Amino acid sequence: MNSAPLEKSAAESVNITPPIREPGHVDVEYRWQSNNRIELLENGEAYFPRVFDAMRAAKSEILLETFIVFEDKVGKELQEILIDAARRGVRTTVSLDGFGCGELTTGYLTALSEAGVYLQMFDPAPKHLGIRTNWFRRLHRKIVVVDGTVAFIGGINFSGDHLADFGPEAKQDYSVQIQGPAVADIHHFALLQSGRPGRARFWWQRRRQRRTEMAFTDHDGQVRLVFRDNNQHHTDIEDVYLQAVRSAQRRVVIANAYFFPGYRLLKEIRNAARRGVDVRLILQGEPDVLVAKIAARMTYDYLLKAGVKIHEYCQRPLHGKVALVDEDWSTVGSSNLDPLSLSLNLEANVVIRDRAFNRDLFERLENLSLNHCQTVDPAMVPRGRIWHMTVGFLVFHFLRHFPAMAGWLPAHKPRLKPFRGDRS
Template sequence: MNSAPLEKVAVAHIATDQPPDEASARDLDYGWQSGNQIELLENGEAYFPKVFDAMRQAQREILLETFILFEDKVGHELRDILVDAARRGVKVVASLDGFGCGELSPAFLAELAEAGVIVQMFDPASKTLGIRTNWFRRLHRKIVVVDARVGFIGGINFSADHLGDYGPEAKQDYAVQVVGPAVADLHHFALAQSGRKVRSRRGWRRRDRRPSPWTSADGDGLVRLIYRDNVQHRDDIEEAYIHALSKAQRRAVIANAYFFPGYRLLREIRNAARRGVHVQLIMQGQPDVLLAKLAARMLYDYLLKDGVVIHEYCQRPLHGKVALVDDDWSTVGSSNLDPLSLSLNLEANVLIRDRAFNQQLYERLDVLSKHHCQTMPENRTPRLWLWRLTVGFLVFHVMRHFPALTGWLPAHKPRLKPFESRAHDR
C-alpha cells in the first residue's frame, strides 16, 4: 500500500512534559463530579464490545490513548472501526506509545492516516542493535472518549491477550465506562494531552444535554479524574491511595499487577492492618514478568507480620490496577504500584465514590481471592532468613531509588509526534 501524504494530519511536535495550548497545569487539576453512571468492565470480553459499539455510534469525535495496540484480531477490528469513522467525517485522534506500539507496521499506520485518522506516536525510537531503548517515561494511559459523551478508562490495551480464548497467558484486567458529567473532564484531559486546543477552565464544562445512547437512567456516582505526569502531578495517584488507606475503617482490597511501592504507601498499608482494617492484596502468581513477582515477594514479610492478607492470583497473568476501601471508595486505571508507574510513566485513574460500584468490584475480587488464588502464609521462622533479609534490603532500596537512577541515562524529552511513514520504513 502506498502511503498518502500526511501533511493534512500532521500536528506540531508537542513536548508532553509541558501542558499544551491553553491547558496549564492548574487547568488540569480536576475535582469530583456527581451524577455519573459507572460500569465495571472485566477483561476484553466486556470491554471491547462496549468500546467498539460506542465508536461505531460516534458522530463527531473519537479520542484514543493506549500503551499497546497489536496487529491481531482486536487491533484489526479497532483499525477498521476508526477508518470507517474517519471516512464518514468523525474526527479521530489516536495517540499511541512509541514503545508499546513500536512493532506496528507502516502499512497498518498508513491505512489509518490515509482515511483521515490523526495518528500520533509518543516518543518513537528506532531499535539499537535490535533492541528498543525508549523504555522509560512511557505513555501508559488507556483512555477512550467518544463524542464527549461516553468515556472509558482502565488498564486494558487493544490486544487479543486480554481475551480468554488467547490461552493461559490471557490477562485478567479491568476498566470502566463512565457516562455523565465526569466525561467532560476525561474529554478535556484527552484533548489537552493529544495537543488539541481546549477551552479555558471556565468554558470546558458546558454539557451536551441530548439523551445519551449509552444509558437510559440518571447516575449518581461521584467520579474524579487523577493522573501523574513528570511536571506538577508527579504524586497524585500515590497520594490518593495513601489518603484513602489512612481513612480506612473496615476493609481495603488492592489488586495490582506490578507491586513495589515506596515506603510511604507500604507503611500506610501496614498501619491500616495494625489498627484492625481487613487489608487484602491480590498480586501476580503467574506473572508475565518474573521480576515483578520476585520484587513483590521481597515485601511480603514486612506486610504479613502485621496482618495484611496476601493472595497470589494463579489462573492467568494479573494485569489489573484496581482498589477499594470500605464501602464507597474505589479506583480503576492504568497505574501500577511500582517505580515505573509511580515515578516515570504517564498514567491516569478515576476515583469513584459509589457504594453499588464498590460492592460490585469487591464481589469480583472476592471471587478471584477465594477461588483462583493461593494465600501466602506468614513464615515466622523462615529458612535462610539472613540471606532473604540481605537480598530483600538490596532489592527494596534499588527499586525505591530506581527513578533517580534512570536520571543517569542520556537525557531526552519524550514528545508526541505525528506518524510519518518514512520514519517507520526499515
C-alpha cells in the same frame, strides 16, 4: 505475543514533518463530579464490544490513548472502526506509545493516517542491535472518549491477550465505562494531551482544585480523574492511595499486577492492618514479567507480620490495577504500584465513590481470591532481614530518580510525534 510484523515497524520508518511537540500541559487537579453512571468492565470480553460499539456510533469525535495495539484480531477491528469513523467525518485522534506499539507496521498506521485519523506516536525509537531502548517514561494511559459523552479508562490494551481464547497467557484486567459530568473532565484532559486545538474549559473551571481526597459526602456516583505526569503531578496517584489507605476503617483490597511501592505506601498498608482493618492484596502468581513477582515478594514478610493477607492469582497473568477501601471508595486505571508507574510513566486513574460499584468490584475480587488464588502462608515466607527492605528502598528510589539525572536515559519531558507515513 504479537505476531512478527511483515514489514519494518513504524518506529523505524516514521517520517516527521512538523517539529516534535509536547502534550498539552495540565495545571489542574480535577475535582469530584457527582451524578455519574459507572460500570465495571472485566477483561476484553466486556471491554472491547462496549468500546467498539461506542466508536461505531460516534457522531463527532473519538479520542484514544493507549499503550499497546497489536496487529491481531482486536487491533485489526480497531483499525477498521477508526478508519470508518474518520471517513464519515468523525474527528478521530489516536495517540500511541512508541514502545508498546513499536511493532506496528507502517502499513497499519498509514492506512489510519490516509483515512483521516490524526495519528501520533509517543517517543518512537528504532531498535539498536534488535533491542528497544525506550523503556522508560512510557505513555501508559488507556483512555477512550467518544463524542464527549462516554469515557472508558482502565488497564486494558487493544490486544488479543485480553481475551480468554488467547490461552494460558490471557490477562486478567479491568476498565470502567463512565457517563455523566466526569466525562467532561476526562475529555478535557485527553484533548489537552492530544495537542489538537479544541474548546478549552472556562477559566473558572481550569483553576487548581486542591481538595482533601477523603472529604466524603453521602452521595453515590462520584468520580474524580487523577493522573501522574512529569511536570506538576509526580505523585498524585500515589497520594490518593496513601490517603485512602490511611483513612480505611473496615477493609482494603488492592489487586495490582506489578506491586513494588515505596516505603510510604507499604507503611500505610501495614499500619491499616495493625489497627484492625481487613487488608488483602491480590498479586501475580503467574507473572508475565518474572522480576515483578520477585520484587513483590521482597515485601511479603514486612506485610504479613502486620496481618496483611496476600493472595497470588495463579490462573493466568494478573494485569489489573484496581483497589477499594471500605464500602464506597474505589479506583481503576492504568497505574501499577511500582516505580515505573509511580515515578516515570504517564498514567491515569479514576477514583470512584459509589457503593454499588464498590460492592460489584469487591464481589469480583472476592471470587478471584477464593477460587483462583493461592493464599500466601506466613509460615512459608522466609523471615525478612533488614537488607531486604534496604535493598528494596534503594532500588525503588534509584528507579525513581536516576532517569531524571542521567542524560543518556530518556528525560522526563514527554514528546509526541505526528505520524506521516510513506505515501508513494
